[in-house]
Each structure stands twice: as C-alpha cells, then as structure tokens.
Amino acid sequence: MLKGGNSHERPVSLESAEGVSRALNDAGYNVKEYDIVEPLITQKMLENVDLVFPVLHGGFGENGKLQEALESMNINFVGSDSKASGIIIDKIKTKKIFVENQIPTARYAILKDGDKTFPSxxxxxxxxxxxxxxxxxxxxxxxxxxxxxxxLQNGSGDVSGLILVEEFIEGYELTVGILDGKVLPIVHIIPPCDFYDFDAKYTHQNGETVYNCPPEPEIIPEAAQKEIQTFALRAYKATGARDMARVDVLLCKNTMQPYFLELNSIPGFTSSSLLPKAANAAGIPYIQLCGTLAQLAARR
Structure with a gap:
C-alpha cells in the first residue's frame, strides 16, 4: 500500500491509509506499507508484491504519474489507469468532458495565472x-x-498555470460513489458553513457536518436522485474511471437541476469517508469494500 505523498493532502492520505491497512489485514491480506515522500516508485518496493493499493490523494498519486510508473512495470493496481487519472484530477479537462457528454455542469471560464480580468x-x-x-x-x-x-491569489500556482472560475450555484451538496461500475446511494452533505470546505471535512472548528445517505426524499425527491445517479455513471464512463470514483454534484434548490462539478479517482478512504459511507448504505461494510477493490486489481 502506498500512502502519504507530498501534496497538500498528505495528512488525509495518512489517515485514509491507516483505515485501509487495518481493513486489508483483517481481510487476510499481507500488507506492506510505503510512505511516499518523494514522487518515486522503485523496483525494491515492489518485490514479492501481487498488487498495489494506492491511497495517495492529489499530486503524484492521483495525476497519472504513479499509475504510469506501475503500468510500465506491469504491476496490477487499484483504481483508474494513467490516462483516466490524468483527466480526472484536472477540473478543466473534466468539465470539457461533461460538456461533450451532455452532463450538466456550471457555466465556467478559464483564466491564466496573473490575469485579473473578471470573465465577461x-x-x-x-x-x-x-x-x-x-x-x-x-x-x-x-x-x-x-x-x-x-x-485569484488563492487559486494561483496550479501546475496547469490556469485558474477555473465557475458560476456559483445555490444548492444541496451531494456526492455519488461508484464501485466497479455500479452506482451507490447518494450522500447529502450538510456543512455548518457556506460550503463543504476543509474545516467542514476534517477539522470541524465551525461545527459538525451532517451526512444523510441516502438523502431524505422530502428534500431530494427519488426521481431527482435517480437522474443524478444516471448522470454520475455517465461521468464515470466518459472519463474512463475504473474500480471506483466519487462524483461531486450541486443540486439547485429552486429548480432541482443538478450541476456536476468533478470526480475523485482516489477519494478519501477512512471508514467514515464519503465513499465508504455510501458503500455501507448499500450493504457493503468497510472491510468488504477494501477487499473488493483489491480483488478487482488482482483479477486484471
């Protein structure tokens, strides 16, 4: 199992990896863990290894570079391949795929770093x-x-040299987990503040976030939920995602129109993270979820 990494999301990766390691050991797997501080995979790490379970969020672990290295060594691994990973991590590439595949998404503009002009x-x-x-x-x-x-300053410095600007949608924050091409129940995220930021996810200084899985039908009708799940699966397939993904959505409160934001190819993976919550609601406990993903990689 590969964990850590050198992106901003390193602490989240370490927490996810702790849960995955425990689950795989409990399921009978012999788990070797490596904390990837530098973006490098060596043959020594992979000696006597049947498959790799990357639990790296952002950067090298999710941008396709790790996956490309493992593919070049003919090592089976959990998750999307290098091409899909390189698409999914990039919100702009993902938005373009949404548009090409008639998946509703918020209107947007792209700026270059240093351009301060507000998009007309x-x-x-x-x-x-x-x-x-x-x-x-x-x-x-x-x-x-x-x-x-x-x-603009907060959004600058991205490896792409670009900044994404989207229209603001006043809506319900939802996420849809997908496991092996099958859609899981939707999670309705109710943060204590304006939006589901880092504090609402992890530190909770402004209050606890509430998660409803599945959403209450009085708030989000079942017909809307089914439509969202259909579009989420289309997004999964259109981006080439594999094994698992989490699709983030805003549902306009006034019109019940969904707007698809992005995918995550290696979503948070603590036992209380969003994808495991959705899997649990579908009758797939955490240990089984981790074991299923390992089996999918092993069978390739």
Whole structure:
C-alpha cells in the first residue's frame, strides 16, 4: 500500500491509509506499507508484491504519474489507469468532458495565472478554483469584487498555470460513489458553513457536518436522485474511471437541476469517508469494500 505523498493532502492520505491497512489485514491480506515522500516508485518496493493499493490523494498519486510508473512495470493496481487519472484530477479537462457528454455542469471560464480580468461571460457570485487541487485547497467563493484578487491569489500556482472560475450555484451538496461500475446511494452533505470546505471535512472548528445517505426524499425527491445517479455513471464512463470514483454534484434548490462539478479517482478512504459511507448504505461494510477493490486489481 502506498500512502502519504507530498501534496497538500498528505495528512488525509495518512489517515485514509491507516483505515485501509487495518481493513486489508483483517481481510487476510499481507500488507506492506510505503510512505511516499518523494514522487518515486522503485523496483525494491515492489518485490514479492501481487498488487498495489494506492491511497495517495492529489499530486503524484492521483495525476497519472504513479499509475504510469506501475503500468510500465506491469504491476496490477487499484483504481483508474494513467490516462483516466490524468483527466480526472484536472477540473478543466473534466468539465470539457461533461460538456461533450451532455452532463450538466456550471457555466465556467478559464483564466491564466496573473490575469485579473473578471470573465465577461459570468457574473457574481462565482467560485474560483485551482484546477488540480483537492480537498477544497485553492477554492474561494467571490460574492463581491473586493474579494476577487484575493481569490485569484488563492487559486494561483496550479501546475496547469490556469485558474477555473465557475458560476456559483445555490444548492444541496451531494456526492455519488461508484464501485466497479455500479452506482451507490447518494450522500447529502450538510456543512455548518457556506460550503463543504476543509474545516467542514476534517477539522470541524465551525461545527459538525451532517451526512444523510441516502438523502431524505422530502428534500431530494427519488426521481431527482435517480437522474443524478444516471448522470454520475455517465461521468464515470466518459472519463474512463475504473474500480471506483466519487462524483461531486450541486443540486439547485429552486429548480432541482443538478450541476456536476468533478470526480475523485482516489477519494478519501477512512471508514467514515464519503465513499465508504455510501458503500455501507448499500450493504457493503468497510472491510468488504477494501477487499473488493483489491480483488478487482488482482483479477486484471
């Protein structure tokens, strides 16, 4: 199992890896763990290894480089291949695939780092994002022009040299887990603040986040839930995702129109993370979930 990494999401990876390691050991697997501090995989790490379970969030672990290295060594591994990983980590590439496949997504504009011009095709409020970051790093909501330059600075420095600007959607925050091409129950995320930021996910200084899985049908009708699951599976297939993914969605409160935001090819994997929550709601406990993913990789 590969864990850690050198991205902003290293602490999340270490926490996820602790849970996955325990689950795989309990399921009877012999687990060797490596903390990947540098973006490098060696043959020595892979001696007597049947498969690799990457639990690396962001950066080298999720951008396709790790997957490319493992493919070159003919090592089976859990998760999407190098091509799909390189697409999914990039919010701009993913948005373009959504548009090409008639998957509803928020209107957006792309800026180059250093460009401070507000996009003429959008109006306030907007969301500014670093295209290749995860765990809401580099994301800001801009409600007034006085916040614009600070948001651009927060979203700058991405490896792409670009900044993604999206229209702000007032809606329910949802996520859809997919396991081996099968859609799991939707998780409705109710954060204590404006949006599901790093604090709402991990530190809870502003209060606890509530998770409803599946959502209450009085709030999100079953017909809307089924439509969202159908589009989520289309997004999974269109991006070439494999084994698992988590698809993030906003559902407009007024119109019940879903807007698809992004996918995660290696989502958070503590026993209380979103994909494991959804799997558990589908009758797949955490140990079985981790074992299933290992088996999928082993059978390739």
């Amino acid at each position: 095709e959008l109006k306030l409020p907007v969301v500014v994002k670093a295209p290749n970051e995860g765990s809401t790093f580099g994301i800001s909501i801009v409600k007034e022009m006085s916040q614009w330059e600070t948001a």
